Structures are given as C-alpha cells and as structure tokens.
Amino acid sequence: MTRTWRARWKTFIRHAALIIVSFLMIYPILWMFFASFKPDDQIFSTSSLIPDKWTFQHYIDGLTGRSGTNFGPMFVHSFEIACVVVIGSLFSSTITGFAFGRLEFTARRFLFGFMLATMMLPAQVVLIPQYIIFHKLNLINTFVPLMLPSFLGTTPFFIYLMVQFVRGIPKDLDEAAEIDGCNPFRLFLYVILPLTRPALITISIFSFYWTWNDFFGQAIYLNNPNLFTVPIGLNMFMDNMGNSQWGDLFAMSIVSIIPVVIIFVIFQRYLVEGIATQGLKN
Amino acid sequence: MGLSVGDAVRTARTSGQKLIRLERKHNGPAYVFMTPWLLGMILLTAGSMLFTIYLAFTNYDLLSQPRWGGLQNFRQLISDPNFWTSIRVTLIYVLVSVPVRLVAALFVATLVNKHVRGMGIYRALIYLPSLVGGSVGASIGWRVLFDQNGPINAVLRIFGIQGPVWLGNPATALIVLVLLSAWQFGSEMVIFLAGLKQIPTYLYEAATIDGATLWQRYRRITLPMLSPIIFFNLLMGTISSFMVFTQVYVITDGGPMNSTLFYVLYLYQQGFQYFHMGYAAAMAVVLLIIVAICTGFLFLTSKFWVSYDV
Numbered sequence: 001m002t003r004t005w006r007a008r009w010k011t012f013i014r015h016a017a018l019i020i021v022s023f024l025m026i027y028p029i030l031w032m033f034f035a036s037f038k039p040d041d042q043i044f045s046t047s048s049l050i051p052d053k054w055t056f057q058h059y060i061d062g063l064t065g066r067s068g069t070n071f072g073p074m075f076v077h078s079f080e081i082a083c084v085v086v087i088g089s090l091f092s093s094t095i096t097g098f099a100f101g102r103l104e105f106t107a108r109r110f111l112f113g114f115m116l117a118t119m120m121l122p123a124q125v126v127l128i129p130q131y132i133i134f135h136k137l138n139l140i141n142t143f144v145p146l147m148l149p150s151f152l153g154t155t156p157f158f159i160y161l162m163v164q165f166v167r168g169i170p171k172d173l174d175e176a177a178e179i180d181g182c183n184p185f186r187l188f189l190y191v192i193l194p195l196t197r198p199a200l201i202t203i204s205i206f207s208f209y210w211t212w213n214d215f216f217g218q219a220i221y222l223n224n225p226n227l228f229t230v231p232i233g234l235n236m237f238m239d240n241m242g243n244s245q246w247g248d249l250f251a252m253s254i255v256s257i258i259p260v261v262i263i264f265v266i267f268q269r270y271l272v273e274g275i276a277t278q279g280l281k282n
Numbered sequence: 283m284g285l286s287v288g289d290a291v292r293t294a295r296t297s298g299q300k301l302i303r304l305e306r307k308h309n310g311p312a313y314v315f316m317t318p319w320l321l322g323m324i325l326l327t328a329g330s331m332l333f334t335i336y337l338a339f340t341n342y343d344l345l346s347q348p349r350w351g352g353l354q355n356f357r358q359l360i361s362d363p364n365f366w367t368s369i370r371v372t373l374i375y376v377l378v379s380v381p382v383r384l385v386a387a388l389f390v391a392t393l394v395n396k397h398v399r400g401m402g403i404y405r406a407l408i409y410l411p412s413l414v415g416g417s418v419g420a421s422i423g424w425r426v427l428f429d430q431n432g433p434i435n436a437v438l439r440i441f442g443i444q445g446p447v448w449l450g451n452p453a454t455a456l457i458v459l460v461l462l463s464a465w466q467f468g469s470e471m472v473i474f475l476a477g478l479k480q481i482p483t484y485l486y487e488a489a490t491i492d493g494a495t496l497w498q499r500y501r502r503i504t505l506p507m508l509s510p511i512i513f514f515n516l517l518m519g520t521i522s523s524f525m526v527f528t529q530v531y532v533i534t535d536g537g538p539m540n541s542t543l544f545y546v547l548y549l550y551q552q553g554f555q556y557f558h559m560g561y562a563a564a565m566a567v568v569l570l571i572i573v574a575i576c577t578g579f580l581f582l583t584s585k586f587w588v589s590y591d592v
Contacts, residue, residue, distance in 0.1 A: 015400075017393055022407040025465070029414070031433050032423040044431045047440075096319040105312035115319075118327055122525055122573055124546055125566045126330035128337060128553055133325070135344060152322025159319065184311040213417040215528040220554050231418040235532055238422055246426070253419035260414050268406060271413075275469045276476035 029257070036250035043246050058251035067248040068241070073226075074233040075255070081146050081218075081229065082211040088150030089158050089207035090200055096153050097162025097199075098188045102174065112163075119156045123216075131220060145221045146214075150207065158203045161274065165199040166192060202274040205267050209260045230256045337563035344557050355564035365565070367540050368548040369572075372524060375456065375544065376576075379463040380519040384512065387470035392504075394471070395478045412468030421462070421532035425449065428458045452541035455534050459542060462529055470515045477511040478504070509588045517580055524573055545569060 035043050036058050038051040046052065061067040063075075099105070100112050134145040153159055169192060177191045215231040222228060228236070234256060238249055264271060313320075338355055340348035359365045394405050414420045426432050428448035435445030448454045481504065489499050505512075527546045530536070536543040536551075549569070553562030 011398060014393065014396065014398060018398075018401075018404045021390060021393065022404050025411055026407045028423050028427050028465070029410070029420070031427065035426075044429075047436055092318050092322070095315045099312045099315035103308040103312040103315065105307055105309045105316075108312075111316070111320075111323075114323070114328075118323075120521060120573075120577065121327070121331070122521070122566075122569055124525065124549055125334055125570050126327055128559055128563050128566060129330035129333035130326055131554070132333075132344065132559070133330075149322065149326055151318060152326060153319035154322050154326050184308050184315075188315070209413065213414070213528075215418055215531070216550070219531075220550075231528075234418045234422060238425075238532070249422060250426075253422045256417065256419035257414045260417070261410070264406070264410060264413055272409070272472050275472045 032250050033254055036247060036254050038247065040244050040247050043250075055247075058247035059255070062248045062252040062255070067237075067245055069233060069237045071230065071233055071252050071255070074228050074230045077143070077227060078212060078229040078231075078256075079259075081143050082208045084143070084147045085150040085211040086204045086207045088147060089155060089203055092151055092153035093155075093158035093162045093203055094193060094196065094200070095188070096159045097166050097196075098192055100159065101163040101166030102187075102192065103184060115156050115159060119160065127216075127220070134221065140221055141224045141227060142221075143227070146211075146217055150211075155207070158207065161203060161277075162196065162199050164277070165196055169195050198270065201267065202270045205263055205271055206274060209263055212259060334563045334566050337560050338567045339564075340560045342559040342563075344559055348560065351560065355561050356568075358561065359564060359568065364540065364543060364548060368543045368545045371456065371541070371543055372526075372545040375460060375463075375526065376520055376523040379460045380516065380523055382460065382464045383467045383470060383519060384515055386464055387467040387515070388474055388508075388512075390467065391471045391474035391478060395475055409468035409472065412466040415462065415466035416528055418528060418532050421529045424458070424462050424465075424529070425533045449534060450538055452539050455538060455542050459526075459529060459533065462533070463523065463526070470519065473511060473515060474508065477508050481507045506589050510590055513580070513584050513588045517577065520576055520580065521573055524569065524576075 031049065034049050034051055037054045037056070038046065039053060039055050039057075042051065042053070058067075062069075062071045064070070065072065100108065100115075130145070130149075134140060139145055173191055173195075174187055177187050182191065213231070215235070218229045218232050219235075222232060225236075230252075234249070234252060237245075237252070241249060337348060339350060339352060341351045341354070342348035390408060394401060394408065411420070428434055430445075430447050430450070434448070438445040446454050448458050485503050485507075486499055489503060494502065525546055526544055527550065530542055530544045530547050531550070534542040536547055545565070546569075549562050549565045552558045552565060
C-alpha cells in the first residue's frame with residue numbers, strides 16, 4: 001500500500017514540475033499570442049492573459065498593409081527564399097554526401113576533414129568577402145546571395161548528415177547495381193537517392209526553418225523595402241511604428257512563428273533525431 | 283556458404299571477363315559530384331577566409347581599392363574602447379549563459395527522461411522555444427515581456443515589487459539577453475536526453491543494491507557517463523554564444539550605454555553600417571582567434587573531466 005502511495009506521489013510531483021516548466025517555457029509565446037487578439041487599449045492595461053474581447057483587426061491590418069507596412073509580400077519573399085534554399089540544400093548535400101560516403105577518390109579524406117573543420121568556422125569570418133563578391137557581381141538587393149550558397153553546400157552539417165546516412169546503406173546494393181552495369185551516376189539516382197528519404201526530410205526541415213528565421217544575411221543583402229522579408233520587416237516595423245500598433249506587431253510576429261510551429265508539429269521526430277544524432281556522433 | 287556479391291565479382295575478374303573493379307577510384311564521376319561543393323569551398327569558404335585575413339591588413343570601404351595598411355587595423359582595435367567593451371560584454375555573456383543553459387537542459391532532461399502520460403506534449407512545449415527563439419518574432423515577444431509595463435513587471439507588481447526598467451538600465455539589459463538564451467535550452471536538452479537513454483540501467487541497479495543515494499548515483503554514474511555529451515554541448519554552446527546577433531540587434535541594439543554591445547553586433551556596425559570592411563575583417567580574424575583559443579582550452583581541460591572509456 002505505502003509503496004504505491006509513494007509511487008503515485010512521485011508521479012504527481014513529476015507532473016507538477018513538468019506543468020510548471022512547460023508553462024513557463026511557453027508563456028512568452030502564449031502571452032504574445034493572446035495579446036495579438038486584444039484591442040490596443042487592453043494590451044498593456046489588462047492583467048488577464050486571455051482577452052475579454054477578441055479582435056482579428058491586427059491580423060487584417062498587418063497582412064493588408066493598413067498598418068503602414070504590408071507584410072503580405074514579405075511572407076511571400078521569405079517563403080520563396082526558404083523553398084529555394086531547401087532545394088539547394090537537398091541538391092548539394094545529396095551529391096556531396098554520396099561522393100564522400102560512397103566513392104573512392106583522390107584527396108577524399110583530406111576534403112572530408114576540411115569539411116568537418118568548417119563546421120566550427122564562425123560565419124562572420126567568411127561573411128565580408130562573400131558580401132564583397134556579391135557586391136561586385138551587382139547582386140545586392142536580389143535574393144541570389146541568400147539562395148546561391150545553399151546550392152554550393154555551404155552548410156557542412158547537411159553534408160555530414162547525408163554522409164552518415166549514405167554510409168549506413170548496405171554496400172551489397174551498390175555491388176549488385178554495378179554488376180548490372182550501373183555507373184556511379186545511375187547508382188546515385190536509382191539506388192542511393194531513393195533510400196535517403198529520412199535524411200532528405202531532416203535536411204529540408206532544418207534548411208527551411210533556419211532560412212525562415214535568418215536575420216543577419218537578409219539584413220545585409222536586402223535594403224530595398226520592396227524585397228524585404230518577414231524578419232527585416234518586423235524589425236523595421238517595430239522601429240518605426242507608433243505606440244498604438246503593438247497589436248499589429250504581435251499579430252505579425254505570431255504569423256512569422258507559425259510556419260516553424262507547423263513544421264515542428266508535423267516533423268517533430270525528424271527534428272529531434274537530427275539534433276540528437278548531432279550530439280551523439282561526436 | 284553462399285557466395286556473396288563480392289565473391290561473384292572476384293570470380294568474374296579471375297575468369298577474365300569484362301570486369302568492374304569495385305575498389306577502383308571513381309575520380310572522374312566523384313569530382314563531378316563534388317564540383318558544387320568544391321566551388322563553394324574555394325569561393326565562399328576557404329577563399330573567403332583567406333580574403334578576410336588579407337582584408338584585415340588593409341583599409342577598404344567597398345568603393346575604392348583596398349589599401350595595404352599593415353597592422354594599422356589591429357593597432358586601432360587595441361586602442362578602441364568599444365572593441366574592448368564588446369569583448370567584455372560577449373565574454374560575460376558566454377561565461378554566464380552557456381552554463382545556465384546547460385544546467386537547465388540537464389535538469390529538465392532528467393525530468394523528462396521518464397515515461398509518464400503526456401510526456402510527448404511536455405517535451406514539445408519545452409523544446410519549442412529553442413526552435414523559434416532565435417527569430418525576430420520571438421525576440422520582439424521577449425522585448426515586450428521585459429518592457430517597463432510588460433507582463434514580467436505586471437507579475438512582479440502583484441507581489442508588491444516595483445520591477446526595474448529592464449532594457450533601459452545598463453545593469454539589467456544584459457540579464458534579459460542571458461535569460462533569452464537560457465530559454466532556448468531545448469536542443470541541448472534533446473541531446474542530453476539521447477545520452478541519458480544510452481546509460482545502461484544495470485549500472486543504477488547495481489549502485490542501488492550497494493546502497494548509493496540518488497545524489498551519489500547522479501554524481502558517480504550519470505555525470506561521468508554524460509561527460510562526452512556535456513563537453514559537446516559546452517563546445518557548441520560556447521561557439522554559438524560568441525555569434526549571437528539577431529536577439530541583440532532587435533532587443534537592445536547594443537544599448538543602453540553600450541552595455542549590450544556584443545562582438546558580432548559591433549562587427550556588423552563597422553562592416554555593414556560604416557563600411558569599414560578592413561576594420562571589420564580584422565575583427566573577424568580576432569574573433570576566429572578567440573574562438574580557436576576557447577575551443578583549444580576546452581579540449582585541453584576535457585582530458586581531466588571527460589571520460590570516453592566508460
């Protein structure tokens with residue numbers, strides 16, 4: 001009897017602790033979420049989390065440009081850039097990962113070691129020359145500097161992930177394919193690539209949400225308001241807005257977070273595994 | 283014993299048929315596959331790094347040609363009070379926020395490392411902030427949270443405490459940013475959790491039989507078994523904390539009175555607001571050296587506390 005009581009008590013304590021921690025963790029987002037539905041005069045005056053009176057006006061204002069900044073096109077831009085980066089990351093990580101993971105070639109070990117070393121390289125160290133290159137090519141205020149690097153495999157984490165995955169695919173398959181007259185290109189396209197689906201999903205998720213959240217790169221390369229993306233737009237709106245526009249700002253911040261939350265809800269397993277393997281492999 | 287495919291190939295080879303040599307180097311095709319990455323590496327990574335080092339010794343404003351200035355930029359850095367402020371601010375941030383985040387991650391990982399009902403939801407809620415936390419949207423939320431009339435001060439008022447002007451006061455602004463970093467312990471937690479699951483349960487059972495207390499088990503089994511993962515999280519957390527930018531730019535933009543002038547923010551101002559490209563490049567080189575020293579230092583100390591043999 002006492003044992004089950006103690007066990008129950010322990011479970012209860014654990015649940016209580018978990019509820020408190022979860023609530024604290026989610027509270028900042030929750031507060032902003034509910035504040036975005038409050039009329040402007042209530043946002044800072046009411047102490048209740050949930051609005052007395054719900055309004056959708058902030059969302060309408062923000063997405064139609066009635067608040068002075070039109071977020072509609074910005075969401076389109078952010079989405080465009082993120083989608084192209086996903087394609088670029090998939091392209092570069094699969095072919096490079098396949099070459100590192102499956103093909104024997106001169107300098108492979110050296111290049112692989114080099115790639116691992118660049119995982120630790122601070123982005124700021126290469127940023128200035130990259131900016132100068134794109135400046136010389138007249139590509140400032142285009143999306144090219146934000147999209148192109150992904151096609152050239154500049155995120156070593158993705159290649160690393162793919163190499164690990166390709167190495168895990170049984171070699172017998174390649175050998176069978178080679179006997180059937182498969183050259184490396186066909187081997188890649190018909191045998192290996194279809195099997196890498198889980199890695200492809202993980203890479204898509206990470207590249208999408210990293211690009212969606214990116215601010216530094218977009219702030220540097222885009223200064224034409226017609227090309228602004230969501231993060232730049234939010235930051236600019238916050239700097240320029242009047243005191244009565246907090247609701248609009250919150251509404252747009254919430255919309256900017258939603259895609260990441262949706263991805264998280266759908267692909268939680270892939271995300272968590274991606275992060276966990278990162279730690280364990282090392 | 284059946285023949286494997288490899289045997290079949292070897293047989294084919296010895297029998298003099300047209301062969302496919304499996305261990306052959308595929309230099310041609312391999313380098314076709316490698317071309318995009320090699321281009322990126324040469325132009326955007328290795329080449330850019332060398333170019334940064336070159337620029338660090340020049341005076342360059344993007345409009346005219348870079349002019350060689352020798353050590354001029356570095357001399358100027360040494361006498362630049364803002365440079366030293368940014369180093370101090372960043373070091374304080376790294377030294378405080380990384381341990382805070384690791385302790386929070388480890389504590390909560392232990393808490394969620396048990397199968398109870400609804401655990402999936404708890405984990406998801408706890409993990410979510412680390413996904414959105416680096417974004418401008420979440421930074422805005424954080425800024426309002428610590429606004430003078432924001433919810434944090436509203437809660438404090440319930441307890442009769444007059445909350446500080448968090449972001450207007452040099453003494454508290456950095457605290458707000460440290461807390462924002464602490465809020466995002468989710469990815470470290472996930473890595474710890476994966477590590478906790480790998481610790482064999484018989485170790486705990488044996489220790490319990492020997493009469494070890496909860497704390498002793500934690501101290502003698504969990505921590506040593508996790509030490510490689512603690513090390514990894516420490517290393518990655520340190521490197522990424524040096525790079526913090528978005529949150530600072532959105533929430534404080536270096537103020538008040540330079541109390542949150544982070545290194546990368548100052549580098550951004552020099553390079554992309556004043557277009558002192560040479561000066562910013564010199565800062566990037568110094569950053570690389572600082573990060574390399576910290577990494578090296580962590581690796582050195584790891585010999586004393588990280589056990590890979592258990």
